[in-house]
Amino acid sequence: xxxxxxxxxxxxxxxxxxxAALDRWLAEGPSALRAAARPIASYERRVDAMxxxxxxxxxxxxxxFGWPEHLGGHGGSIVHRGAMWYLLARHGVxxxxxxxxFEVLAPTLAALGxxxxxxxxxxxxxxxxxxxxxGFSEPDAGSDLALLRTRAVEAGDGYRITGRKIWTxxxxxxxxxxxxxxxxxxxxxxxxxxxxxxxxRAPGVDVxxxxxxxxxxxxAEVTFDDVHVPADRVVGDLDGGWTVAMHILSHERGxxxxxxxxxxxxxxxxxxxxxxxxxxxxxxxxxxxLAAVSATSSAALRLHAAGATLGPRATxxxxxxxxxxxxxxxxxxxxxxxxxxxxxxDEVAVLRQDYLFSRIVTIYGGSQQIxxxxxxxxxxxxx
Amino acid sequence: xxxxxxxxxxxxxxxxxxxxxxxxxxxxxxxxxxxxGELGDPEARAALxxxxxxxxxxxxxxxxxxxxTAAPYMHARNDxxxxxxxxxxxxxxxxxxxxxxGDTAVDQILFDRPGIGAAIVPASEVTMRPxxxxxxxxxxxxxxxxxxxxxSIDEATAHVARAKSTFLGxxxxxxxxxxxxEAALALAIEHAAGRVQFGQTIGSFQAVRxxxxxxxxxxxxxxxxxxxxRDMYEGAPNRFDQVVKALAGRNGRRASERTLQVLGxxxxxxxxxxxxxxxxxxxxxxxxxxxxxxxxxxGAWLRDARPDPKIAYAVLLGATQxxxxxxxxxxxxELREQMR
Ligand SMILES: Cc1cc2nc3c(=O)[nH]c(=O)nc-3n(C[C@H](O)[C@H](O)[C@H](O)COP(=O)(O)OP(=O)(O)OC[C@H]3O[C@@H](n4cnc5c(N)ncnc54)[C@H](O)[C@@H]3O)c2cc1C
Numbered sequence: 001x002x003x004x005x006x007x008x009x010x011x012x013x014x015x016x017x018x019x020a021a022l023d024r025w026l027a028e029g030p031s032a033l034r035a036a037a038r039p040i041a042s043y044e045r046r047v048d049a050m051x052x053x054x055x056x057x058x059x060x061x062x063x064x065f066g067w068p069e070h071l072g073g074h075g076g077s078i079v080h081r082g083a084m085w086y087l088l089a090r091h092g093v094x095x096x097x098x099x100x101x102f103e104v105l106a107p108t109l110a111a112l113g114x115x116x117x118x119x120x121x122x123x124x125x126x127x128x129x130x131x132x133x134x135g136f137s138e139p140d141a142g143s144d145l146a147l148l149r150t151r152a153v154e155a156g157d158g159y160r161i162t163g164r165k166i167w168t169x170x171x172x173x174x175x176x177x178x179x180x181x182x183x184x185x186x187x188x189x190x191x192x193x194x195x196x197x198x199x200x201r202a203p204g205v206d207v208x209x210x211x212x213x214x215x216x217x218x219x220a221e222v223t224f225d226d227v228h229v230p231a232d233r234v235v236g237d238l239d240g241g242w243t244v245a246m247h248i249l250s251h252e253r254g255x256x257x258x259x260x261x262x263x264x265x266x267x268x269x270x271x272x273x274x275x276x277x278x279x280x281x282x283x284x285x286x287x288x289x290l291a292a293v294s295a296t297s298s299a300a301l302r303l304h305a306a307g308a309t310l311g312p313r314a315t316x317x318x319x320x321x322x323x324x325x326x327x328x329x330x331x332x333x334x335x336x337x338x339x340x341x342x343x344x345x346d347e348v349a350v351l352r353q354d355y356l357f358s359r360i361v362t363i364y365g366g367s368q369q370i371x372x373x374x375x376x377x378x379x380x381x382x383x
Numbered sequence: 384x385x386x387x388x389x390x391x392x393x394x395x396x397x398x399x400x401x402x403x404x405x406x407x408x409x410x411x412x413x414x415x416x417x418x419x420g421e422l423g424d425p426e427a428r429a430a431l432x433x434x435x436x437x438x439x440x441x442x443x444x445x446x447x448x449x450x451x452t453a454a455p456y457m458h459a460r461n462d463x464x465x466x467x468x469x470x471x472x473x474x475x476x477x478x479x480x481x482x483x484x485g486d487t488a489v490d491q492i493l494f495d496r497p498g499i500g501a502a503i504v505p506a507s508e509v510t511m512r513p514x515x516x517x518x519x520x521x522x523x524x525x526x527x528x529x530x531x532x533x534x535s536i537d538e539a540t541a542h543v544a545r546a547k548s549t550f551l552g553x554x555x556x557x558x559x560x561x562x563x564x565e566a567a568l569a570l571a572i573e574h575a576a577g578r579v580q581f582g583q584t585i586g587s588f589q590a591v592r593x594x595x596x597x598x599x600x601x602x603x604x605x606x607x608x609x610x611x612x613r614d615m616y617e618g619a620p621n622r623f624d625q626v627v628k629a630l631a632g633r634n635g636r637r638a639s640e641r642t643l644q645v646l647g648x649x650x651x652x653x654x655x656x657x658x659x660x661x662x663x664x665x666x667x668x669x670x671x672x673x674x675x676x677x678x679x680x681x682g683a684w685l686r687d688a689r690p691d692p693k694i695a696y697a698v699l700l701g702a703t704q705x706x707x708x709x710x711x712x713x714x715x716x717e718l719r720e721q722m723r
Contacts, residue, residue, distance in 0.1 A: 016700060082699050090691075258699070265695060273686040281675070284682030287692065288630045292604035294695040295611045301699065316603045319596075369589070375599055376592035380572050383587045 012065060012075040019083045022062050026091045032056040037092030041349035043216040047173050050097045054128030057084075063126050071110055072123035077305035078107070082258050082298065089262035094350065096259060098170040098218075101125075101132045103259045105178055107304075108247045109197075112236040117197065121176065130175035133200070135165040135222060136245065143370050145180075145245070146190040150224065152181035158230040161198065164223045167364075171220035172209045174200055178248075179224070180241050193241030197233040198224070214356035215349075247309070252365045254314030255304055257321040258297035264290055268328050271351070275335020286331055289324035296320055312378035315371040322362045329358035390610075393430045397437035406486045407445040407465075410434070415447065419454045422551075425614060432613050435555045439562020442519040442659055446486040451555050453493045455547040456501055456536055464490030466503060468548065469525055470670055471495075483523045484670060487511060494527065495548075500534025501541045517653075518663035549671060553624040556667045557609045557631035561602060563667075564638040567660040568598050571642035571650075578647075591645055598641040601634035615701040620693045622684065625677045632674025635664040 011018040026033060036053040040046040057063040066080035067073025081103065085096065096102070106125060109118050109132075124130040141148040150163025161181050171177060177198045184192015200207060204227040209217040236244040268290060272283050296317045300310050310317070332355060333339050339352045362368040376382045400409040410416055415434055421427035434447055449467025457466065467489045469481040481494065492509055495501040504527050511523040534541070572595055575586035585591050605627075612619050612627045639661040643650045650657045668674055684690065 019696075019700075079699065083696075086696055086699065258695075262695060265692065269685070269689055269691065273689050278686075280679045280682030280686060282682065283685045284629070284678035284680070285633075287681050287685055288626060288633060288678065291608055291626045291692075291694050292630060295607035295698050296603065298695070298699040298701070299607055299611070313603075316600050319600050320604055369593070372593040372596040373589065375596035376586075379599060380592075380595055382572070382575060382592055382595070383584060 008061065008074050012080075015076075015079050015083055018065060018076070018080055019087065022084060022087055025060065025062070026087055030056055033088075033091060033093070037094070039094065039347045039350045041346045041353075043097075043218060047098050050093075050099060051128035053088075053093070054099060054126065058123075058127045064123075067106075067122065067126070068110065070115065071119050072126070078255060078301050079305050082255075082301045085259045086262045089266055092266075093263075094266070095263050095354075098131050098173050099128070100256070100259070101134065101170070103256045104248060104252045105132050105134055107251050107255070108244060109178070109235065112195075112244055112247060113197065114232050114234065117232060121197070124175075131170065131173055133168050133171040133174035133177040133220075133222075134248070135168050135171075135177045135179040135198070137167045138164060139166050143367055146193075146242075148180060148182060148193070149186070150179065150181045152183050152194060152196060152229070155228070158228055158233070159196065161196065161224045161227045161229055164221065166221045167210075168207075168220045168222045169218050169364075171200065171207045171222050172217065176200060177222065178235060178244075180245055183239055183241075190242040192239055193245070194238050195235040195241040195244040196229050197235055198227060198229055202227050202229075204228075213360075214353045216353055249366065250309050250311060250314045251304075252314075253318035253371070254300045254310040255297065255317075256365075257293055257317045258301055260321060261290060261293045261297060261324060264293075264324055264328050267332055267354070271336070272328065272331045275331055277335040278331045282327075282331055282334075286324070286327045289320070289327050293317070293320045293324045312374055315366075315374045315379075318365060319368065319371050322368060325358045325361050329355045389426065390429055390433065393433035394436055397430075397433045398441055401434070401437045401443035401445070402441040405444070406488055407447070409443065410445050410447060410450075416450075419450065420458075422454070422616070425616075428613050428616060432555060432558045432609075435558035436562040436565075439559040439564070439660075439663065440566045442563075442566075442656070442663065444486055444519060444521050446489050448484050448552065448555055448559075449489070449492075452548045452552040455544040455551065456493060456495070456541065457503075466491040466493055468493040468495065468552075470552070472669060481525050481527075482670065483509075483511065483521075483525050485521055487521060487523060492525065492527075494532055495541055495545060496532065496534070497541075497545065498538065499532075500538040501536040501544070502532045502534050503536075504531045516662055516666065517659050518666055519659050520663055520666065522666065550619075550624040552671045553628035554609060554612050556670060557605060557612075557627045560631040560635035560664050560667050561605045561609060563660040563663045564598075564602050564605070564635045567639050567642045567657055567664075568595070568602060570655065570657055570660075571595060571598070571645040574646050574649075585645070594641045594645050598638040601638040601641070605631045605634050611698045611701050615697060618697065618701065620697040621690070622681065622692075623694065623697070625672065625681055626694065628672055629674045629677035629681065632664075632668035633678065635668065636674070639664050 032053040036049040040049060061074060062084060064074040065076040066078055069075050125132060136145060138148050152159045152161045177200050179196045179198045180193055181196060182192055183194040204225040206223045208221045210219040210221060211217050212219055268286055272278055300317055338348045339355055400412045418427045418431040446467050453466045453468040469483050469492050471479055471481055474480045489506050491503050492506055493501055493503050508527060508531060510526045514522040575591055575595060576584055578585050608627045608630055612623055643657060646657055649655055
């Protein structure tokens with residue numbers, strides 16, 4: 001089914017109507033939805049199932065809402081996207097998997113990327129074909145990101161990039177990587193950085209998956225050995241990489257919380273009540289934690305829809321999201337010994353992966369300590 | 384984060400009025416009484432609830448809470464003057480106690496008895512016993528001759544008004560707790576920037592900075608749910624008033640504790656206002672359902688009914704949406720069974 005132009009215009013201007021129409025579509029139980037909603041222990045197969053679902057949503061037009069028309073979207077705002085993922089969670093999809101980067105990287109690509117390139121890359125991403133990774137962290141540049149050493153030097157019709165990135169989520173599934181590289185001197189710290197869209201299929205790129213503590217292999221180490229990047233793949237300005245990174249972090253710490261919390265409701269309602277070790281008070285507390293994320297993050301979505309950005313206040317949303325995720329997963333684990341003892345079926349395996357993952361959410365996107373210090377410095381003006 | 388410039392204007396005007404006056408004068412200065420008749424208007428609601436946040440920040444003592452909670456039963460200002468609602472609470476030691484919160488310079492007091500109906504009694508016929516605690520908020524335990532409690536508002540009418548009154552009261556208290564917690568936070572931030580130990584301001588120690596950052600986060604969470612409830616108003620999802628009030632009480636207490644830790648011993652004295660803010664939070668937390676009580680109730684609801692809380696969706700579209708457009712009520716367990 002493809003949407004006709006008048007219907008498209010109506011849904012673009014009316015999120016409740018869009019939601020109701022998509023809800024009906026999902027309620028009919030398209031096969032791609034059913035496949036993606038099943039618990040799948042293998043991360044690779046889960047990504048396959050999600051890619052199929054993304055293709056179906058794109059073909060039917062649903063995932064094009066919320067993206068500008070000149071980039072292949074149907075128009076509308078981030079609130080459309082917020083509604084779509086809310087519904088997908090409600091209809092049983094367990095997580096966004098690699099498509100979390102729709103809401104971490106794509107908004108920045110759309111806002112600051114070279115338009116011609118993004119007009120091709122974004123639809124390919126939305127279709128579930130060519131996914132993206134984020135190459136910021138390095139072995140010696142974790143919390144202190146401005147120390148990063150990967151270099152980009154001008155060479156003829158573009159740049160050549162050399163360096164090593166680590167903890168690059170989903171690089172082994174990705175076609176593209178948004179790489180933050182140094183174009184100025186090391187002393188220039190955050191002022192001498194530039195963001196590049198790098199093709200991971202290019203010669204000189206090596207992606208090595210990292211097996212995580214929860215058994216999946218989402219993370220990777222990526223090395224770039226004199227990799228050629230055309231000049232028109234610079235995202236943002238030359239030496240303006242820090243601005244690009246901050247734009248991404250405003251989404252990764254702020255609006256992204258909305259998308260992740262949609263799935264936490266499912267855990268809260270589905271798994272917590274049946275946990276024998278969980279009392280009413282703890283369950284209620286978890287609901288409060290979650291309500292706080294819903295309210296702050298939905299406000300963030302509306303703010304972005306109105307053209308503003310969250311800036312340092314995104315840290316608050318990130319802290320609340322981590323609180324909610326950890327308190328809910330605490331309860332999921334509390335009542336379910338199978339998770340720790342590891343019964344071997346897909347449902348338990350996924351729950352166990354999610355529980356273990358919730359222990360590290362206070363690290364990615366900037367550690368909890370870094371978020372707290374950002375609040376102290378930027379919002380409270382402490383020294 | 385979800386407050387607008389208009390919100391900030393309403394707040395600063397309210398703070399000025401509450402800070403400059405005693406008793407309920409500020410309500411007249413602000414034209415607040417007129418807002419009670421305009422609850423359907425989002426902007427009027429924003430101005431109306433800004434008053435409560437200002438009361439928390441400035442330790443005000445108006446009769447606004449009683450007036451707001453009386454409004455759904457009747458016009459809070461009728462020909463016989465100002466009417467405020469008393470608020471019942473269950474004492475572990477004394478059974479049901481009726482409280483009058485705030486300024487006592489009122490003309491009539493409404494007593495609502497669930498299952499029976501509501502009565503309106505002239506204030507002169509009510510015995511008031513002041514509760515002596517810090518917080519600069521007048522609180523009285525009140526008593527009235529049982530014969531005076533014959534309902535003049537029948538149970539059917541009172542039943543409808545009660546739910547609305549409780550919603551409004553919980554929301555107002557959440558805003559007031561927010562204001563008090565924010566004021567405690569402001570005190571602690573100021574202290575951290577000025578107090579020197581080990582040759583540096585204590586605000587340069589990460590442990591202190593993080594306490595303040597968490598307190599900021601506690602307050603931001605309350606603000607966001609309270610503003611969402613205020614904007615959604617009658618479109619708010621089931622039990623959202625309980626969520627708002629429980630979160631306000633819980634986070635208000637947390638923020639008070641974190642800021643006290645930053646203040647050190649001086650924070651535990653009558654000299655500094657922190658104890659007033661803290662006591663006000665504790666007091667307001669017990670009114671119209673404590674955070675503990677409401678949290679337990681919400682948890683029981685979650686565990687027994689396995690509801691779809693719909694909070695997320697409602698807050699996403701809250702400002703524009705009155706009706707729930709979702710046609711299918713997804714039963715996830717059923718869905719999962721099908722998938723197997
Ligand atoms: C699941 C996961 C996915 C990730 N995905 C990506 C990705 O896709 N792309 C990417 O670029 N990166 C990614 N990262 C990396 C992530 O951004 C870093 O791990 C993070 O910034 C912290 O760096 P680090 O691990 O080197 O820890 P470190 O910086 O070494 O910190 C270790 C500990 O020291 C504390 N610490 C450090 N500095 C301070 C300070 N100044 N004050 C107080 N405490 C401090 C930290 O809080 C932490 O507890 C991911 C990480 C994880 C866990």
